[in-house]
Amino acid sequence: MVQSESIFRLDGVTRRFGALTALDDITFEAPQNEYISLLGPSGAGKTSLLRVIAGFESPDVGRIHFLGRDITDLPAHKRGIGFVFQNFALFPHLTVFENIAFGLRNGIDDIADAQIGDRVREMVDLVGLSGLEDRVPDQISGGQKQRVALARTLVMQPKLVLLDEPLGALDANLRGRMQTELRQIRERLNVTFLHVTGSETEALAMGDTVAVLDRGRIIQSGTPEQIHDTPSSSDVALFLNRFNLFDGKLSADAFHGPFGPVPAANVCQNPTDIYAIRYDRTKAFRKGDTLPGPALPARFLASEYLGSSVISFFETADHKQVEVDHHLSFGDPDNYKVGEEYVLSWDPRHAIVFGQEAAA
């Protein structure tokens, strides 16, 4: 029942390299026909997970199901799962056309030449490579290589495509364009994309579902909104790179941080006591202003202009850096003086409190 709705399912998948556990008992069910982004810091096991699903490596423990079938012991070339490599891994001695046709010509099924030609041309049109069919990989740009790598995989009509940091090798301008294109191509072909990335903005922007991987475990998965607004642990909040996180001590119903005790109503279960407040909810005030909540004295360090907003960096007495994100649609930013003391504050209702004792 469940299997018909999920594209693939991991059951307690564990992969070790010597003393290092790259994948630690991962159980995950991936919805069909969706864009799934897998977010994790480097070394979290993202690539290992993709390689285990693709069949380049086998798990030490656990089973992998794909379209309701156990494929754990099936070799990579019989799985029918597409893989797009981070460095594209194009065949350097073959033309764009032959790169795309490779799987059709050399795969398990015998396909007539005429049909290969049709399918390749169709794919060339879809990814926008018309006119470049006879070039070799050395003669095309990074973005075009990316398209060839994608076309080469998609022409095999896989139900699942694994993309290993596909935008990592592209420059920023191109990355934005490929983000939209990847989503459009996926929607047209009704395949599931599993996109691995270390960039939280990319993961949130592209995924219909976002899964967060840390130290070989999937620590949260959900819609981008769920992940962004309600990170389930302080680690997720940390990877999102949108929260100021404060260490402290949770007791009864108050959190004791560098800003003194603050009432803490809803507490999320977490290995350590952490107080999280989003950058754009944190505000800087001059001494003497009325504050919406707790007071945290901090020294202004510098600010960065990002076009639509200004990020200001402050440093607290115990040398912790705090970021304040001021969106310019809320009016012009204040002019802070470098080295001067200000007071940071926020509405405590917007804070997320993580604690060892959940919901005290």
Added chain:
Amino acid sequence: MSIAAPSTQRNTFTGWLLAPGVFWMILFLVAPIMMIVYVSFWTQTTFAINSTLTLDSWKNFFSSEAYVGALWTTLRLWLIVLALTFIIGYPAALFVGLLVKSKTVSTILLVLCVIPFWTSFLIRVLAWRPMLGKEGAINIILQKLGLIDSPIEVLLFSELSVIIGMTQIYVVFMVGPIAFMLGRIDRNIIEAARDLGAGFGRIFWKIIFPLSLPGVVVGAIFVSVMVLGEFATSGALSGRKVNLLGNIIVTQVGSLKWAMASVVGVILTILLGIVVAGFLRIVDLKSEL
């Protein structure tokens, strides 16, 4: 003018940088070759040589069964040794360059291949005698195992022993360049081919072999250049039964027959030129390396 000046200056500079190399090559390569070509047309008498131009030596070469035979033997042995070094060398290179995952291990293996070169060429060749001889190691072992009753005589002082000796010495020149090219293949490319449904055979013929071809060509050029000019291995292992062009040059020079030695030298040089040019046509090395 102001633009032209620095460019002329640069040209002069380039010219000066090239000068020593060009001078060296003219003095020690071009001039001697011209000289050999020239001498091949000199008149040779039994005890003397003079610079009267004649075609006699060339006619002698092509009318002598022994000399023309040596040309064919050289070509035959070259093709056999080339084929053997490739057949034996490619799998070894495949193992060292591609299948061994650790770079350190593959470097160690390549160094191991070179260890025989720590002994002198002559010793390496002569070491085959106690191996292949009538009462040599191979015959003794085969007899002890009861596989043969009487020693195999064809093992030593035959064309076979020359082929064995040359293959052993030159196979490493095939392994090195191929292993180098194989080592440069991005492993992701092979995984990508697997992911696209290709089995090992397809991956080898469509991806691995074409990408290693420049290495094969470089290895083949190394082996060809050395085998075509060979005289020592055939001298030491054939018991004078196998005469290569190189051996003829040695004997002709030894008996002061400079004109004939020059004829053979010119033929050998032309042969090498054709072979190397032929190999270079297979792959555009400039774009590959």
